[in-house]
Amino acid sequence: MQQLTVNLDDRSYPIHIGSNLLGRVELLAPHIAGRQVCIVTDDTVAPLYLQRLCQTLADYSVLPVILPTGEAFKNWSTLQQIFDALLGARHDRRTTLIALGGGVIGDMTGFAAACYQRGVDFIQIPTTLLSQVDSSVGGKTGINHPAGKNMIGAFYQPKAVLIDTDSLRTLPEREVSAGLAEIIKYGLIRDIEFLDWLEQNMQALRALQPELVTEAIARSCAIKAEVVAADEREGGVRAILNLGHTFGHAIEAHQGYGTWLHGEAVGAGMIMALQLSRTLGWLTPEEERRCTQLVAAAGLPVTPPADMAAEDFTRLMAVDKKVLDGQLRLVLLKRLGEAVVTADFDGKALRSVLAAGDE
Amino acid sequence: MQQLTVNLDDRSYPIHIGSNLLGRVELLAPHIAGRQVCIVTDDTVAPLYLQRLCQTLADYSVLPVILPTGEAFKNWSTLQQIFDALLGARHDRRTTLIALGGGVIGDMTGFAAACYQRGVDFIQIPTTLLSQVDSSVGGKTGINHPAGKNMIGAFYQPKAVLIDTDSLRTLPEREVSAGLAEIIKYGLIRDIEFLDWLEQNMQALRALQPELVTEAIARSCAIKAEVVAADEREGGVRAILNLGHTFGHAIEAHQGYGTWLHGEAVGAGMIMALQLSRTLGWLTPEEERRCTQLVAAAGLPVTPPADMAAEDFTRLMAVDKKVLDGQLRLVLLKRLGEAVVTADFDGKALRSVLAAGDE
Numbered sequence: 111m112q113q114l115t116v117n118l119d120d121r122s123y124p125i126h127i128g129s130n131l132l133g134r135v136e137l138l139a140p141h142i143a144g145r146q147v148c149i150v151t152d153d154t155v156a157p158l159y160l161q162r163l164c165q166t167l168a169d170y171s172v173l174p175v176i177l178p179t180g181e182a183f184k185n186w187s188t189l190q191q192i193f194d195a196l197l198g199a200r201h202d203r204r205t206t207l208i209a210l211g212g213g214v215i216g217d218m219t220g221f222a223a224a225c226y227q228r229g230v231d232f233i234q235i236p237t238t239l240l241s242q243v244d245s246s247v248g249g250k251t252g253i254n255h256p257a258g259k260n261m262i263g264a265f266y267q268p269k270a271v272l273i274d275t276d277s278l279r280t281l282p283e284r285e286v287s288a289g290l291a292e293i294i295k296y297g298l299i300r301d302i303e304f305l306d307w308l309e310q311n312m313q314a315l316r317a318l319q320p321e322l323v324t325e326a327i328a329r330s331c332a333i334k335a336e337v338v339a340a341d342e343r344e345g346g347v348r349a350i351l352n353l354g355h356t357f358g359h360a361i362e363a364h365q366g367y368g369t370w371l372h373g374e375a376v377g378a379g380m381i382m383a384l385q386l387s388r389t390l391g392w393l394t395p396e397e398e399r400r401c402t403q404l405v406a407a408a409g410l411p412v413t414p415p416a417d418m419a420a421e422d423f424t425r426l427m428a429v430d431k432k433v434l435d436g437q438l439r440l441v442l443l444k445r446l447g448e449a450v451v452t453a454d455f456d457g458k459a460l461r462s463v464l465a466a467g468d469e
Numbered sequence: 470m471q472q473l474t475v476n477l478d479d480r481s482y483p484i485h486i487g488s489n490l491l492g493r494v495e496l497l498a499p500h501i502a503g504r505q506v507c508i509v510t511d512d513t514v515a516p517l518y519l520q521r522l523c524q525t526l527a528d529y530s531v532l533p534v535i536l537p538t539g540e541a542f543k544n545w546s547t548l549q550q551i552f553d554a555l556l557g558a559r560h561d562r563r564t565t566l567i568a569l570g571g572g573v574i575g576d577m578t579g580f581a582a583a584c585y586q587r588g589v590d591f592i593q594i595p596t597t598l599l600s601q602v603d604s605s606v607g608g609k610t611g612i613n614h615p616a617g618k619n620m621i622g623a624f625y626q627p628k629a630v631l632i633d634t635d636s637l638r639t640l641p642e643r644e645v646s647a648g649l650a651e652i653i654k655y656g657l658i659r660d661i662e663f664l665d666w667l668e669q670n671m672q673a674l675r676a677l678q679p680e681l682v683t684e685a686i687a688r689s690c691a692i693k694a695e696v697v698a699a700d701e702r703e704g705g706v707r708a709i710l711n712l713g714h715t716f717g718h719a720i721e722a723h724q725g726y727g728t729w730l731h732g733e734a735v736g737a738g739m740i741m742a743l744q745l746s747r748t749l750g751w752l753t754p755e756e757e758r759r760c761t762q763l764v765a766a767a768g769l770p771v772t773p774p775a776d777m778a779a780e781d782f783t784r785l786m787a788v789d790k791k792v793l794d795g796q797l798r799l800v801l802l803k804r805l806g807e808a809v810v811t812a813d814f815d816g817k818a819l820r821s822v823l824a825a826g827d828e
Contacts, residue, residue, distance in 0.1 A: 144794050186545055197616040202792045225584075227790045228611060228622045229702070252587060257556040263587045264623065343588070431586045433561045435503050 112328045116247060117339040121267045125247060125331050127324055131274040132159060132235070135166050141233055141269035144204030147172050150192055150219040151210040152179040155237055158280050163210055163235070173199045177215070181368040184214045184254045186262075192222040206231045206269075212238035212285075213245035213372065217260070220251030224266035234268045237277040239289025239323075240373050243296075243330035246271050248338040248351075254367060258429040259359045265343050273327060278318055286316060287409035288373025291354075293326050294404055295380060296333040299350045302447035304329055305404070312407045349432055350449035353441040354380030357414070360426035364418050370411075377410030382463050387443040389459040397446050413466075420464035471687045475606060475694040477701055480626045484606060484690050486683055490633040491518060491594070494525050500592055500628035503563030506531050509551055509578040510569040511538040514596055517639050522569055522594070532558045536574070540726040543573045543613045545621075551581040565590045565628075571597035571644075572604040572731065576619070579610030583625035593627045596636040598648025598682075599732045602655075602689035605630050607697040607710075613726060617788040618718045624702050632686060637677055645675060646768035647732025650713075652685050653763055654739060655692040658709050661806035663688055664763070671766045708791055709808035712800040713739030716773070719785035723777050729770075736769030741822050746802040748818040756805050772825075779823035 111128030126137055147170045151160055156176045164172055175195045177188050196205065207230060209219035216234050223232035236246035252263020278286070290312075297305030308315070314322050334351065341348040358379030362370055381402055388398040406412050414423075432439045432451065439453045440460075470487030485496055506529045510519055515535045523531050534554045536547050555564065566589060568578035575593050582591035595605035611622020637645070649671075656664030667674070673681050693710065700707035717738030721729055740761055747757040765771050773782075791798045791810065798812045799819075 146794075186549070190545070193614060193621060194616075197614060197620060197788060200787060200792070200795070202794065203790055204793050225611075225621045225623060227620060228609065228624050250587065252584075255552060255556060257553075261556060261586060262552060262584045264584060265587050428559060429556060431562055433559070434563050435505075435561065436559070 112324065114328065114331055114335055116267070116335040118267060118342055123268060123270050125271040125273065125335070127273040127275065127328050127331065129274070129276050129320070131272045132162050132276070133166055135169075137270070137272055138167065138208075138233065141231065142170065142206045143231060144202070144206070145171050146201050146205040147208060148175060148192075148196055148199075148201060148205060149173070149208045149210055150175045150177065150215060150222070152177045152212075152215055154179040155211040155215070159210060159237060159277060163208070173201065177218070181214055181254070181362070181372070182366070184218060184367070186253060189218055189222055189253055192218070193226060196226055201226075203227045203230055206233060208233045208235060209246075210235045210237065211241075212236065213241040216241050216245050217251050217263070218253060220249070220266055220268065221253060221263050224251055224264040229266070231269050234271040236271070236273060238281055238285055239278055239327075240285065240292055242273045242327050243289060244292040244334070246273070247331055247334045249342065259362060259367070260431070261429070273331075275320065275324055275327070278323065283316075283409070284371060285373075286318065287377075288371040290315060290408035291373035291377040291380070291405070291410050293330050294408060295351075295353050295376065296330045298380065298401065298443060298446070299353050299441075299449035300333050300337070300447060301329070304333075305447065309404055312404065316409060346451075349439075349451040350441050352432065353443075353449055354378075354383050356427055356430045356432065356438075356440055357382040357423065359430065360423050361414055361418065363426050364422050365415055370415070374411055377405050377408070378412060378414050381405060381412045382414065383440065383442055385466070386440070386455060386459060386463045389463065390442070390455060392442065392444050393446065401446075420461060423464045471683065473687065473690055473694055475626070476698040477626060482627060482629050484630040484632065484694070486632040486634065486687050486690065488633070488635050488679070490631050491521050491635070492525055494528075496629070496631055497526065497567075497592065500590065501529065501565045502590060503561070503565070504530050505558075505560045505564040506567060507534060507551075507555055507558075507560060507564060508532070508567045508569055509534045509536065509574060509581070511536045511574055513538040514570040514574070518569060518596065518636060522567070532560065536577070540573055540613070540721070540731070543577060543726070545612060548577055548581055548612055551577070552585060555585055560585075562586045562589055565592060567592045567594060568605075569594045569596065570600075571595065572600040575600050575604050576610050576622070577612060579608070579625055579627065580612060580622050583610055583623040588625070590628050591625075593630040595630070595632060597640060597644055598637055598686075599644065599651055601632045601686050602648060603651040603693070605632070606690055606693045608701065618721060618726070619790070620788070632690075634679065634683055634686070637682065642675070642768070643730065644732075645677065646736075647730040649674060649767035650732035650736040650739070650764070650769050652689050653767060654710075654712050654735065655689045657739065657760065657802060657805070658712050658800075658808035659692050659696070659806060660688070664806065668763055671763065675768060705810075708798075708810040709800050711791065712802075712808055713737075713742050715786055715789045715791065715797075715799055716741040716782065718789065719782050720773055720777065722785050723781050724774055729774070733770055736764050736767070737771060737773050740764060740771045741773065742799065742801055744825070745799070745814060745818060745822045748822065749801070749814060751801065751803050752805065760805075779820060782823045
């Protein structure tokens with residue numbers, strides 16, 4: 111087992127990564143204040159891991175809440191089901207919520223914890239590769255609005271993150287690739303050696319070779335923890351974690367949430383950010399090609415949906431949370447391994463990247 | 470004009486109290502980061518003060534959102550109207566929300582600010598006496614759930630509070646009394662001299678004598694600011710601000726939100742807390758009588774609704790946010806001017822107080 115810490119003063123918390131963590135009550139108990147626990151999961155994950163976690167928590171009063179699966183349900187009315195269950199079972203301020211599932215479950219459970227009685231504790235147990243390396247760490251929680259993804263939410267940190275790598279065994283191949291998109295992102299924005307390592311090990315990672323997967327998760331979480339500790343509420347540097355996400359969110363919104371996996375949209379979105387960076391002279395064509403190959407090797411799309419026009423991107427990107435005083439800002443690569451958040455790019459260069467799909 | 474400060478480190482903020490503050494842009498401008506401002510108000514307050522505030526903010530891009538009036542609309546679907554307006558007008562993370570109205574508007578606007586794009590700035594401009602002395606200060610925000618009041622929300626501090634005492638001129642007499650309930654509360658829990666002062670000046674306060682009203686608001690806000698600074702997230706002492714509220718919330722829920730004004734329910738609820746404190750031997754019958762007279766002199770009910778039985782209270786109080794691990798805790802008076810939060814009271818004594826309405 112590996113252990114990292116997210117350093118946020120009195121809101122610091124541990125990340126445990128390893129095999130068979132779901133059965134270890136001693137990792138959970140220090141973070142459960144009262145007797146009441148509410149496990150929030152979905153109807154895909156529940157049959158696989160809910161009973162196991164309930165057994166681990168046999169000494170507590172456990173309320174399971176099983177939500178419908180998928181990004182399409184990441185909305186207020188699903189969130190309301192959590193509140194209804196908590197109030198129906200009279201869970202008080204000392205209750206602890208546990209998110210057992212992927213990013214959608216983690217984001218919704220975290221937001222429910224942030225809002226229930228103005229804030230109760232929660233623990234993340236991410237079961238997908240994507241949520242293990244991304245959304246379970248850092249305290250971004252929320253739901254979607256028809257006009258944009260994650261538009262309603264809170265910065266609210268978990269008390270602990272438990273990453274049981276065994277849960278990846280049941281993950282569809284497509285979702286493994288989606289997780290690899292975020293892992294590649296960490297190399298691109300911050301760690302060129304990690305990028306080399308990923309190029310060497312991509313096939314073994316897709317095959318879920320245990321030590322390599324644990325290593326990739328730990329390196330990704332370490333980079334994320336470092337960036338979050340430097341800028342919890344995304345006033346500055348934290349935004350670099352969004353490489354490819356502004357384009358990616360537009361793709362997800364255009365296709366209808368859940369059609370493209372988040373990681374797939376981020377994969378194609380990162381390529382668009384790389385293209386723009388190259389157009390601006392910040393990356394060489396060779397570097398762009400190399401990164402595109404890596405994204406493709408992870409089993410991810412490297413072009414946006416064929417039916418998506420430049421004006422679709424323009425319209426959907428206008429509501430991005432990084433827009434300030436009407437001006438779009440993007441995460442681009444100043445060089446390989448170094449990301450910047452900038453509004454300082456040529457509009458024509460952006461349009462040519464957006465229009466590439468129209469050709 | 471009087472000015473106080475709520476001391477919360479980097480979240481500290483000023484409270485300005487005085488006449489004609491709605492016209493003073495220099496009090497607002499330091500707290501507005503960008504060019505976008507969204508004024509949230511209701512259809513009672515909008516005809517009275519919205520135009521005036523828009524004129525004051527003529528240099529900004531102002532988006533007004535007018536919600537239906539009343540506690541019955543303090544729910545998710547009304548909140549959603551704020552999000553829809555903000556996203557429709559493409560307000561970004563640098564937008565500032567301004568709550569112009571009573572407690573319902575303040576609580577909803579604050580919660581909307583807490584959640585919109587995971588948190589934007591907001592300013593409180595409370596227009597009712599109750600919200601001026603209570604909900605506009607301290608950062609409690611939220612909405613109701615069918616199973617309980619303020620069950621969904623956040624602790625989220627405003628950047629500033631502007632209390633324009635001129636807005637009380639249009640306030641119905643019944644709402645003046647409701648505000649006086651919270652003002653009396655501060656004397657009961659923390660300041661026996663203030664209680665004496667209120668007894669001497671109650672009729673002039675009901676007549677809204679300007680200097681006296683300003684003084685009463687400033688003393689109330691000073692006590693609240695002190696308690697909030699000591700315990701922002703209600704881990705301990707802050708709960709004393711809820712004197713009468715556990716009973717009061719049960720009354721509001723039973724009658725249907727909005728039937729009794731919050732301050733009216735708190736008035737009757739405080740008397741129930743005083744009765745229980747007297748039954749426990751902590752207040753003399755004479756002190757109980759004196760306080761009951763003061764509440765009555767403010768124009769408030771001193772008994773719960775006639776049709777409300779003891780079991781109605783028991784059921785509705787079981788979901789109070791002060792319940793911990795299944796145990797009800799109440800704010801009681803150890804002596805006049807000193808409140809405690811305690812689970813240490815005789816169940817029989819409580820039942821006799823709850824049953825008093827049944828007789």
